[in-house]
Amino acid sequence: MADASADGVRDKVSARDILVRDAALLTDTVREAGALALSLFRTELKNWTKGASSPVSEADIAVNDLLERRLRSATPDYGWLSEESADDEQRLGKRLVWIVDPIDGTRGYLAGREDWCVSVALVEDASPLLAAVFAPASDEFFFAARGQGAARNRVPVYATVGTEMDFSRVAGPKPLVERLSRSSDEVTLHPRIGSLALRLCRVAQGSLDAAFAGGQSRDWDLAAANLIVQEANGNMTTLSGDKILYNRREVTHGVLVAAGRDRHARIIEHFRNRTSP
Numbered sequence: 001m002a003d004a005s006a007d008g009v010r011d012k013v014s015a016r017d018i019l020v021r022d023a024a025l026l027t028d029t030v031r032e033a034g035a036l037a038l039s040l041f042r043t044e045l046k047n048w049t050k051g052a053s054s055p056v057s058e059a060d061i062a063v064n065d066l067l068e069r070r071l072r073s074a075t076p077d078y079g080w081l082s083e084e085s086a087d088d089e090q091r092l093g094k095r096l097v098w099i100v101d102p103i104d105g106t107r108g109y110l111a112g113r114e115d116w117c118v119s120v121a122l123v124e125d126a127s128p129l130l131a132a133v134f135a136p137a138s139d140e141f142f143f144a145a146r147g148q149g150a151a152r153n154r155v156p157v158y159a160t161v162g163t164e165m166d167f168s169r170v171a172g173p174k175p176l177v178e179r180l181s182r183s184s185d186e187v188t189l190h191p192r193i194g195s196l197a198l199r200l201c202r203v204a205q206g207s208l209d210a211a212f213a214g215g216q217s218r219d220w221d222l223a224a225a226n227l228i229v230q231e232a233n234g235n236m237t238t239l240s241g242d243k244i245l246y247n248r249r250e251v252t253h254g255v256l257v258a259a260g261r262d263r264h265a266r267i268i269e270h271f272r273n274r275t276s277p
Helices: 004-040 058-074 089-093 106-111 174-180 196-205 219-231 261-275
Strands: 047-050 054-057 079-082 096-104 117-124 127-135 140-145 150-152 210-218 234-238 252-260
Touching: 004 058, 004 096, 004 117, 004 127, 004 140, 054 058, 054 106, 058 079, 058 096, 058 117, 079 089, 079 219, 096 106, 096 196, 096 219, 117 196, 117 219, 127 196, 127 219, 140 196, 140 219, 150 196, 150 219, 174 210, 174 261, 196 210, 196 219, 196 234, 196 252, 210 219, 210 261, 219 234, 219 252, 234 261, 252 261
Parallel strands: 079 096
Antiparallel strands: 047 054, 096 117, 117 127, 127 140, 140 150, 210 252, 234 252
16 A cells, blocks of 8 residues: 555655756756846847837847747746747646746846846746846846745845835835825935836845836736745735736736835835725
C-alpha cells in the first residue's frame, strides 16, 4: 500500500523545487533582457505608435522576443501575456502565466531618460507568485516571491510606516492626488516617474510614501510591482480596497493606489468617505 503522507511530502518538495527553478529562471532571464535593452538605449531605433498614442520601438520587440524565447521554452505548460505579443486566450485556462512588459516606460526610454524597466511576473490563479523589475540604467533589480519578502539588489526593502501625507513623497496624476488634500493650497508632488512599475517599486523601497495608477493600466504594468509592494509590507488595491486580479479576459484596470499598509488603509478610508452618501 502506498504511503499517502510520503506522496504528500514528495509533492511539496516538487512544488518547492519548481518554485526555486522558476525564480532562478526569472532572475537570469530578466537580467539578460535588461542588458539587451540597455545595449540599445540611446541609440537610433525605429519606433512607431500603437493604438491611439502608445509608443513602441524595435527595442521593445527585441526584448520581448528574448523573454518569450527563454521563458516559454523552459516552461512550455505556462501561459503567456505580454504587452508586445498577440493575446492568446489559452492563457485563461492556465494556472501559471508569465505576465510581461519588455520595456515599461518606452516613452522615457526613447527620450533617453532612465525611468524605465523590464517587468515580469509569474501569476498563479490570478495572483502574482514571483516578480522581477529591473531598471538597468540605474542598476536596480527588484525581486519578490510570495511569502518571502521583497529585495532591491538582494537587500530587503520595506514600505514606509505611518499615516501622515507628505505630498512631495506621493507620485501619480496630480488631479487624483489632489483629491487626498483637505486644503485648497496647491499640492506639490514628487517628480513624475515614467514607468508605472518603477513608480510602484519606489513605494516598496520606501523612497515614496504612496503612488497612484491613474486608470487604464494593464496587467503587464502592474503584476510584478504589485507583489513587490505586498512583500515589502505595503498594500496595493483599487480605491475601494479591492484586490487586483490578473490573467482575466479584461486586462485593463481602473485607478489604483500603493502605500505602506497603515497609510494605504487611511487613503482607502479617505476615498470611501468622499464617495459615501
